[in-house]
Amino acid sequence: MGPRFFILGAGAIVLIAAATFGAITLTSNNGAIDAPELVRIPAGQYSHRPAGDFRAGTRVVDAPLEYYTAQNDLQIMKHHVRQSEYSACVADGGCKVTLTQGSDTLPQVDVSYLDAIAYASWLSEKTNQTWRLPTDAEWVRAAGDRFKEVILGDISNDPDPSKRWLKKYREEAQERGAIDPALRPTGSFGANNLGVVDIWGNVWEWTQSCFLNGKVSDDGVTLIESTSYCGVRSVQGKHRAFIIGFVRDAKSGGCAAGTPPDNLGFRLVRES
Amino acid sequence: MFTRRAALMGGAMIAASPYIAKNISVAQAATTPTATAEEIAALPRRKQKLIAPPFVHEHEQVATTGPTVVQFEMTIIEKEVQIADDVYLQAMTYNGSMPGPMMVVHEGDYVELTLYNPPENLLQHNIDFHAATGALGGGGLTLVNPGEKTVLRFKATRPGTFVYHCAPGGPMIPWHVVSGMSGALMVLPRDGLKDHEDKPVSYDRIFYIGENDFYIPKDEDGEYMRFEDPGEAYSDTLEVMNGLIPSHVTFNGKVGALTGDGALKAEQGEKVLFVHSQANRDSRPHLIGGHGDLVWELGKFNNAPDRDLETWFIRGGSAGAALYEFLQPGVYAYVNHNLIEAVNLGATAHVVVGGTWDNDLMEQVVAPTEYDVAHEGRTALP
Numbered sequence: 001m002g003p004r005f006f007i008l009g010a011g012a013i014v015l016i017a018a019a020t021f022g023a024i025t026l027t028s029n030n031g032a033i034d035a036p037e038l039v040r041i042p043a044g045q046y047s048h049r050p051a052g053d054f055r056a057g058t059r060v061v062d063a064p065l066e067y068y069t070a071q072n073d074l075q076i077m078k079h080h081v082r083q084s085e086y087s088a089c090v091a092d093g094g095c096k097v098t099l100t101q102g103s104d105t106l107p108q109v110d111v112s113y114l115d116a117i118a119y120a121s122w123l124s125e126k127t128n129q130t131w132r133l134p135t136d137a138e139w140v141r142a143a144g145d146r147f148k149e150v151i152l153g154d155i156s157n158d159p160d161p162s163k164r165w166l167k168k169y170r171e172e173a174q175e176r177g178a179i180d181p182a183l184r185p186t187g188s189f190g191a192n193n194l195g196v197v198d199i200w201g202n203v204w205e206w207t208q209s210c211f212l213n214g215k216v217s218d219d220g221v222t223l224i225e226s227t228s229y230c231g232v233r234s235v236q237g238k239h240r241a242f243i244i245g246f247v248r249d250a251k252s253g254g255c256a257a258g259t260p261p262d263n264l265g266f267r268l269v270r271e272s
Numbered sequence: 273m274f275t276r277r278a279a280l281m282g283g284a285m286i287a288a289s290p291y292i293a294k295n296i297s298v299a300q301a302a303t304t305p306t307a308t309a310e311e312i313a314a315l316p317r318r319k320q321k322l323i324a325p326p327f328v329h330e331h332e333q334v335a336t337t338g339p340t341v342v343q344f345e346m347t348i349i350e351k352e353v354q355i356a357d358d359v360y361l362q363a364m365t366y367n368g369s370m371p372g373p374m375m376v377v378h379e380g381d382y383v384e385l386t387l388y389n390p391p392e393n394l395l396q397h398n399i400d401f402h403a404a405t406g407a408l409g410g411g412g413l414t415l416v417n418p419g420e421k422t423v424l425r426f427k428a429t430r431p432g433t434f435v436y437h438c439a440p441g442g443p444m445i446p447w448h449v450v451s452g453m454s455g456a457l458m459v460l461p462r463d464g465l466k467d468h469e470d471k472p473v474s475y476d477r478i479f480y481i482g483e484n485d486f487y488i489p490k491d492e493d494g495e496y497m498r499f500e501d502p503g504e505a506y507s508d509t510l511e512v513m514n515g516l517i518p519s520h521v522t523f524n525g526k527v528g529a530l531t532g533d534g535a536l537k538a539e540q541g542e543k544v545l546f547v548h549s550q551a552n553r554d555s556r557p558h559l560i561g562g563h564g565d566l567v568w569e570l571g572k573f574n575n576a577p578d579r580d581l582e583t584w585f586i587r588g589g590s591a592g593a594a595l596y597e598f599l600q601p602g603v604y605a606y607v608n609h610n611l612i613e614a615v616n617l618g619a620t621a622h623v624v625v626g627g628t629w630d631n632d633l634m635e636q637v638v639a640p641t642e643y644d645v646a647h648e649g650r651t652a653l654p
């Protein structure tokens with residue numbers, strides 16, 4: 001079963017432990033599938049801002065910061081799922097065909113949320129283990145020191161909606177930088193403090209977390225209520241994006257006025 | 273008294289008369305004063321029910337009141353729609369029709385739209401009004417998940433016919449539009465339409481022609497594919513869309529929708545305003561056997577209308593208006609005069625006009641008859 005989360009009292013300041021665990025390699029049960037290399041993210045306290053749109057009254061505000069304690073370690077793939085791995089699933093009839101060169105080194109992109117969960121269920125069957133997409137919070141834990149969030153802060157209090165919008169656009173454009181969207185072998189963008197590679201690259205990753213619409217207290221601290229919309233999932237990378245579950249390529253159109261993910265790929269977590 | 277015609281001529285007169293130039297800026301400023309929240313709250317409010325195209329809700333051509341907050345409601349409906357014989361689209365619609373219903377207000381009025389996305393829908397939607405100023409035409413403030421509603425108010429500052437459409441971000445934008453999510457808003461000048469001489473003109477009827485380009489994929493056998501839901505249709509449809517060649521081009525959402533039983537009806541001597549909107553792709557309306565007496569090709573009423581046009585151009589992403597008085601009875605075809613699109617892809621409407629034939633305008637002098645090939649027609653007329 002997955003880790004259980006508890007909401008701690010708001011206001012506590014929690015530092016995420018930056019301990020590095022060595023990557024561990026697992027042997028698969030049937031030998032037919034090379035078990036993906038995993039990184040163990042230690043249990044413990046962490047903070048997370050839920051994924052979605054949040055309002056205090058009619059004002060759009062930052063998602064409230066929430067504090068949790070994960071009871072269990074999290075085991076997550078060190079690399080993105082590679083093209084050769086995805087191709088094996090396609091060849092076996094478990095996954096839908098998409099653009100791929102079958103490369104042993106390049107990440108598989110041009111995958112939708114639906115493609116990613118199909119791969120997870122195929123891999124689970126092949127390995128007799130339980131594989132799934134990470135939640136947004138789990139991804140944030142695994143992103144370690146490479147995780148950066150666009151926090152717009154006090155500007156949320158400005159009644160002029162354009163201020164927040166412009167600031168978000170500038171920050172996302174700046175963070176996204178001038179990276180070439182051309183695929184590079186996994187590992188090319190380096191490892192974070194936890195040993196997870198390519199967090200800060202040009203492949204955005206599907207999470208299983210649904211888009212939330214939330215109401216926040218006037219002081220912006222407490223989430224009062226939220227509704228989830230699962231047609232859209234949180235996608236993580238240099239910034240968080242919200243993408244419709246059946247979309248494989250979010251960059252083609254570009255957001256009307258936002259910064260789209262360069263490529264859509266994924267990595268999975270293994271239930272312990 | 274300052275007139276719109278003076279404004280049109282202003283460019284030529286500025287050099288000669290700084291006084292006129294000054295007047296222009298005063299006049300323009302006067303049309304768009306910034307109202308405070310209290311002033312907007314104090315304005316009269318009116319609920320206006322929308323009706324399905326090609327018809328338009330009742331409205332005044334010349335406003336008899338001051339600025340009003342006009343309240344509209346639209347519900348987004350995702351549903352399968354038959355767009356031709358044996359051809360089905362997983363449509364996304366405003367209020368269930370393609371195009372979405374047309375709204376009419378006057379310059380200086382406020383449009384206040386409540387947009388509902390019912391829980392049974394699959395997708396997020398929003399609305400971008402080309403008539404509105406800021407926030408991506410309102411698109412940035414109106415994204416609604418299934419089960420949500422939103423209310424947007426904007427001031428109608430520019431008189432003309434304008435497209436509205438769904439634009440929910442990234443590759444969803446063109447797909448939602450070619451799945452049916454577009455419509456038109458007409459902002460009339462408070463004192464109504466004016467001709468090329470700045471004299472008032474009115475219309476007896478208004479026909480709202482919404483043109484859609486559809487991109488229906490075919491299967492390996494060459495048959496049009498039918499899908500369970502919009503998500504399932506997405507990737508195959510995207511492939512056809514990216515080829516830029518529509519499989520169907522329709523008026524009112526279906527091949528033949530405005531022909532036969534659905535043909536438009538008018539009487540000889542009636543002036544008809546045709547509003548033509550196309551949210552995605554260029555079109556070139558032509559009334560076969562008729563004309564455009566006064567045509568606002570760009571659809572913007574601060575520009576003087578063109579006269580006596582044979583065909584006019586509607587840029588993809590715009591709506592234009594053409595006024596025509598029917599002078600002869602009979603059946604007229606209103607087409608996109610790319611005739612392949614009109615005849616083979618569906619972009620044809622008919623107008624059935626009653627009245628009495630005018631032989632002065634046209635008469636068949638000799639009915640088709642056999643002629644003496646040996647002696648007739650061998651030389652041109654002198």
